[in-house]
Amino acid sequence: MNSAVLEERQDQVHRIGEGEFAMACNRDSLAGAVSQRACVFCGSRVVLYPIADALHLVHGPIGCAVYTWDIRGALSSGPELHRMSFSTDLQEKDVIFGGEKKLAAALSELIDRHSPKAAFVYSTCIVGLIGDDVESVCRKMSAEKGIPVIPVQSEGFKGNKREGYAAACKAMMRLVGTGDISGISPLSLNILGDFNLAGEIWIIRGYLERMGIQTVANVTGDGRVNDICRAHGAALNVVQCSGSTMDLALMMKEQFGTPFIRASYLGIEDMAESLYAIAEFFKDQDPGIVARTQDVVRDELSRLMPELGQYRKDLEGKRAAIYVGGAFKAFSLIKAFRHLGMKVVLVGSQTGTQEDYEELASIADPGTVIVDDSNPLELSAFIKEQGVDIFVGGVKERPIAYKLGVGFCDHNHERKRALEGFEGMLNFAQEVHSTVMSPVWRFTPRWGKNVAQGSGPREE
Amino acid sequence: MLLRHTPTEITERSALVINPAKTCQPVGAMYAALGIEGCLPHSHGSQGCCSYHRSALTRHYKEPVMAATSSFTEGSSVFGGQANLLQAINNIFTVYNPDVIAVHTTCLSETIGDDVPQIAEKARQEGKVPAGKYVINASTPSYVGSHVTGFSNMCLGMVKGLAVKTGKKNGKVNIIPGFVEPSDMEEIKRLAAEIGVPITLFPDTSGVLNGPLTGKFRMFPKAGTPVEALKGVGEAIGTLAMGEWASADAARYLDSEFKVPCRVLDLPIGLAATDRFIDALRKIAGVAVPEKIEFERGQLVDMISDQHQYFYGKKVALAGDPDQLIALTEFLVSMDMLPIHIVTGTPGKKFEGRIRELTKDMGRPVNVRGPGDMFLLHQWIKNEPVDLLIGNTYMKYIARDEDIPLVRHGFPILDRVGHSYFPTVGYKGGLRLAEKILSALLDRKDRDSPESSFELTL
Numbered sequence: 001m002n003s004a005v006l007e008e009r010q011d012q013v014h015r016i017g018e019g020e021f022a023m024a025c026n027r028d029s030l031a032g033a034v035s036q037r038a039c040v041f042c043g044s045r046v047v048l049y050p051i052a053d054a055l056h057l058v059h060g061p062i063g064c065a066v067y068t069w070d071i072r073g074a075l076s077s078g079p080e081l082h083r084m085s086f087s088t089d090l091q092e093k094d095v096i097f098g099g100e101k102k103l104a105a106a107l108s109e110l111i112d113r114h115s116p117k118a119a120f121v122y123s124t125c126i127v128g129l130i131g132d133d134v135e136s137v138c139r140k141m142s143a144e145k146g147i148p149v150i151p152v153q154s155e156g157f158k159g160n161k162r163e164g165y166a167a168a169c170k171a172m173m174r175l176v177g178t179g180d181i182s183g184i185s186p187l188s189l190n191i192l193g194d195f196n197l198a199g200e201i202w203i204i205r206g207y208l209e210r211m212g213i214q215t216v217a218n219v220t221g222d223g224r225v226n227d228i229c230r231a232h233g234a235a236l237n238v239v240q241c242s243g244s245t246m247d248l249a250l251m252m253k254e255q256f257g258t259p260f261i262r263a264s265y266l267g268i269e270d271m272a273e274s275l276y277a278i279a280e281f282f283k284d285q286d287p288g289i290v291a292r293t294q295d296v297v298r299d300e301l302s303r304l305m306p307e308l309g310q311y312r313k314d315l316e317g318k319r320a321a322i323y324v325g326g327a328f329k330a331f332s333l334i335k336a337f338r339h340l341g342m343k344v345v346l347v348g349s350q351t352g353t354q355e356d357y358e359e360l361a362s363i364a365d366p367g368t369v370i371v372d373d374s375n376p377l378e379l380s381a382f383i384k385e386q387g388v389d390i391f392v393g394g395v396k397e398r399p400i401a402y403k404l405g406v407g408f409c410d411h412n413h414e415r416k417r418a419l420e421g422f423e424g425m426l427n428f429a430q431e432v433h434s435t436v437m438s439p440v441w442r443f444t445p446r447w448g449k450n451v452a453q454g455s456g457p458r459e460e
Numbered sequence: 461m462l463l464r465h466t467p468t469e470i471t472e473r474s475a476l477v478i479n480p481a482k483t484c485q486p487v488g489a490m491y492a493a494l495g496i497e498g499c500l501p502h503s504h505g506s507q508g509c510c511s512y513h514r515s516a517l518t519r520h521y522k523e524p525v526m527a528a529t530s531s532f533t534e535g536s537s538v539f540g541g542q543a544n545l546l547q548a549i550n551n552i553f554t555v556y557n558p559d560v561i562a563v564h565t566t567c568l569s570e571t572i573g574d575d576v577p578q579i580a581e582k583a584r585q586e587g588k589v590p591a592g593k594y595v596i597n598a599s600t601p602s603y604v605g606s607h608v609t610g611f612s613n614m615c616l617g618m619v620k621g622l623a624v625k626t627g628k629k630n631g632k633v634n635i636i637p638g639f640v641e642p643s644d645m646e647e648i649k650r651l652a653a654e655i656g657v658p659i660t661l662f663p664d665t666s667g668v669l670n671g672p673l674t675g676k677f678r679m680f681p682k683a684g685t686p687v688e689a690l691k692g693v694g695e696a697i698g699t700l701a702m703g704e705w706a707s708a709d710a711a712r713y714l715d716s717e718f719k720v721p722c723r724v725l726d727l728p729i730g731l732a733a734t735d736r737f738i739d740a741l742r743k744i745a746g747v748a749v750p751e752k753i754e755f756e757r758g759q760l761v762d763m764i765s766d767q768h769q770y771f772y773g774k775k776v777a778l779a780g781d782p783d784q785l786i787a788l789t790e791f792l793v794s795m796d797m798l799p800i801h802i803v804t805g806t807p808g809k810k811f812e813g814r815i816r817e818l819t820k821d822m823g824r825p826v827n828v829r830g831p832g833d834m835f836l837l838h839q840w841i842k843n844e845p846v847d848l849l850i851g852n853t854y855m856k857y858i859a860r861d862e863d864i865p866l867v868r869h870g871f872p873i874l875d876r877v878g879h880s881y882f883p884t885v886g887y888k889g890g891l892r893l894a895e896k897i898l899s900a901l902l903d904r905k906d907r908d909s910p911e912s913s914f915e916l917t918l
Contacts, residue, residue: 008551030531030547030551031529031530031531031544031545031547031548031551032502032528032529032530032547032548032549032550032551032552032555033528033529033531033551034500034526034527034528034529034556034679035507035510035511035528035529035531037507037511038507038508038511038512039506039507039508039509039511040506040508041508042508042511042512060567060602061484061567061601061602061603062477062480062482062483062484062602062606062805063483063484063485063486063487063509063512063602064484064512065477065480066480066482066483066484066516067483067512067513067515067516068512069479069480069854080462080463080464080465081465083462083857084463084465084478084479084835085478085479085480086476086477086478087476087477087478087480088475088476088477089476089477089480090567090603091603091604092601092603092604094603095567095571095603101475102475102476103475105474105475105476106475106476109473109475109476110476113465113467114465124567125505125506125537125566125567125568126567126568126571126602126603128537129537129568129571129572130571156505156506156508156509156568157505157506157532157533157534157536157537157568158533158534159533159534160507376524376526376677376679377555377556377679380677395515395518395519396511396514396515396518396524396525398518398522399518399522399523399524399525400524400677402673403523403524403671403673403674403675403676403677403678404675404676404677405673405675444673444675445674445675445676
């Protein structure tokens with residue numbers, strides 16, 4: 001194994017083709033590891049923050065509000081209230097005497113000024129410790145102001161992002177079922193687990209519209225409170241990013257009987273399969289939908305494929321590494337890279353489950369390294385060993401890749417171009433091409449001979 | 461209008477910060493600790509804190525930022541984080557092998573009441589700290605002060621944790637540069653070398669957070685203040701602390717505990733503050749100001765004189781950290797500009813007084829607030845528009861909504877590069893800053909001039 005792997009982490013790393021597949025995961029990060037993971041609050045915040053006409057108040061010291069201030073690029077076609085940063089900025093005296101009064105005053109002022117459709121109040125670590133009764137403050141404010149004021153139990157120390165996703169889903173579930181559902185088409189669905197980064201949800205909604213399907217609620221990209229309140233009126237939930245909103249789908253199924261299917265909008269097959277699965281669901285009610293879906297896919301592919309071919313020419317045989325937050329993205333990315341003639345040689349996630357990793361193992365090539373909750377030393381060692389040409393990751397990984405002289409694609413909060421849908425695949429190809437083929441790498445030191453199975457002239 | 465939700469009418473707020481002009485202590489402590497050679501910052505709290513701080517610093521510097529975390533769980537929050545920190549110290553020295561672990565606390569570990577110095581001592585007694593290696597610490601609760609306070613506390617932690625009392629003098633001067641860019645730290649070293657003053661600069665992030673692409677990933681770049689140098693700061697002949705907020709505490713501690721006399725100066729941004737810094741260095745060295753530095757000063761004065769008609773009377777709104785704002789305000793006033801709205805999120809009684817003192821001859825009232833936020837600043841701007849904004853990237857919302865040019869300065873800058881490479885301290889830094897201000901103003905003039913008065917030569 002790689003010497004950069006902590007002994008305690010050996011069972012969170014696996015090499016396909018070496019022994020039986022077993023993976024320890026969803027385990028607390030080891031104390032002292034330079035973990036790439038975040039906390040419960042982070043998970044809740046990223047899921048809920050794109051709801052653009054809600055007030056998002058962070059109850060805690062200033063940092064938690066600052067680090068989540070408009071960092072995700074979740075676009076709105078209307079209100080922009082979600083892009084402001086509101087914090088109770090707890091001080092020492094609040095920690096001693098409690099922050100409930102401050103919270104009530106802050107909520108009262110903000111709701112009066114901005115008239116949001118709902119308010120989310122995020123609990124941070126400190127709130128969990130000092131024992132503020134956020135629930136009761138929210139209840140009072142809700143009664144006083146006549147809008148839902150919803151506590152999000154997102155104390156950071158209660159786990160990793162996963163628990164945060166669950167807290168966010170619980171918070172949204174308080175809205176679902178409270179809205180008027182008259183007039184909703186029988187051919188309707190909610191989009192769950194898309195955050196409209198770079199306008200992606202607009203692309204997906206466009207396809208659905210061409211198929212004749214009404215989208216009731218965006219959960220949560222370009223999201224609106226009233227839409228979420230009437231989400232139970234939709235015939236189907238389509239769940240992407242299974243980690244973040246699967247809990248909401250499960251709760252809605254239990255309470256309202258709303259069925260759900262899983263989907264992915266990244267890459268050609270997954271995008272097409274997702275649309276076909278949706279058509280399949282509705283075809284008994286509207287037999288024409290299958291043909292309409294085929295038209296959408298055919299149209300899009302006939303535009304996409306010739307252009308894609310140009311990029312593939314250069315990228316054939318290049319090697320990719322993937323390290324993402326949720327494992328679901330990794331599946332689609334592996335397939336997307338295959339379309340470009342590329343091979344994924346390292347894949348991992350911060351919060352994958354046993355099931356996720358088994359699925360990854362089943363589609364990965366022999367020799368591919370799979371990691372859970374990794375750290376920079378491990379990642380950089382594997383990148384060098386595997387002769388990687390492009391690394392797909394988040395903000396903290398980008399400069400590590402560049403220092404190694406490796407291309408990078410942000411598939412996380414900081415993507416600047418839509419990567420979903422058929423046009424997203426083209427953007428993805430362009431982005432991969434631009435970074436893998438960048439002339440700047442010609443000016444960087446070459447790697448050692450032991451990784452020469454990677455492409456390009458990499459002699460010492 | 462992204463900030464369309466900002467009303468012009470100003471009401472007093474007591475329970476709420478909107479669009480903050482500060483962040484929390486730990487990120488400042490982490491930044492300071494990265495300026496020690498071979499040091500791994502360690503965040504004693506939940507893993508989210510560490511992740512956020514690393515992301516924030518990565519976005520600002522576009523460099524790998526390494527730090528470890530105690531990864532608190534619900535259990536550690538009930539029973540205390542001692543077991544986590546002991547395990548962390550052991551793991552870090554075993555796997556990453558730094559020379560120093562710099563532990564900073566978080567609101568979580570502070571409120572639980574973890575005694576970090578005691579835990580570090582326990583780690584030493586249990587043999588978890590190898591010979592010649594160090595664990596230093598700083599108390600940095602997020603509900604006190606700001607990122608600047610955290611930086612200051614970690615500077616103090618370096619002195620407390622590493623300085624050795626020998627009673628000898630090493631003939632060097634300590635310079636604590638403040639919460640400035642790696643490029644600024646490099647420039648301070650250059651100026652001291654030009655004048656011939658041997659210094660220990662701490663912390664020193666130059667080369668750590670503005671390093672070259674080498675084809676290698678190094679957890680610990682070969683840069684930063686060496687541990688040996690930090691051990692000797694108690695033997696220095698004096699300390700120059702740049703900035704009351706970020707640097708004074710460590711300097712005063714050296715003064716009282718090690719009898720190293722200190723002087724607290726403003727950050728050397730702009731003409732007058734740089735003059736005072738150069739003069740202080742010159743006096744310590746007992747030399748005249750070298751010709752080369754006189755030349756640089758002359759260039760800055762020359763450029764300002766060439767362009768002074770464009771600076772004259774331009775109104776400026778600023779947000780940032782107290783030490784930076786004080787120096788910037790003095791610089792702007794000295795160029796005949798009008799800094800009229802100024803906020804910092806960092807608390808500190810002296811701030812408003814210093815700004816009022818620096819602007820008292822402007823002949824007009826100035827809005828200044830510490831602690832304030834960018835929502836208030838925006839409201840002031842709506843009530844009295846300005847020609848220029850100076851501040852971090854978060855100011856771009858106001859810049860766009862009000863259509864005012866923005867010169868980026870401070871922390872964080874998430875959307876431009878340059879701050880890591882080009883200093884704003886010293887005369888050279890003053891030239892860059894003046895050039896940036898001038899370009900922003902003249903680009904706007906060119907954009908807005910009607911064809912009839914659009915001029916080739918300015």
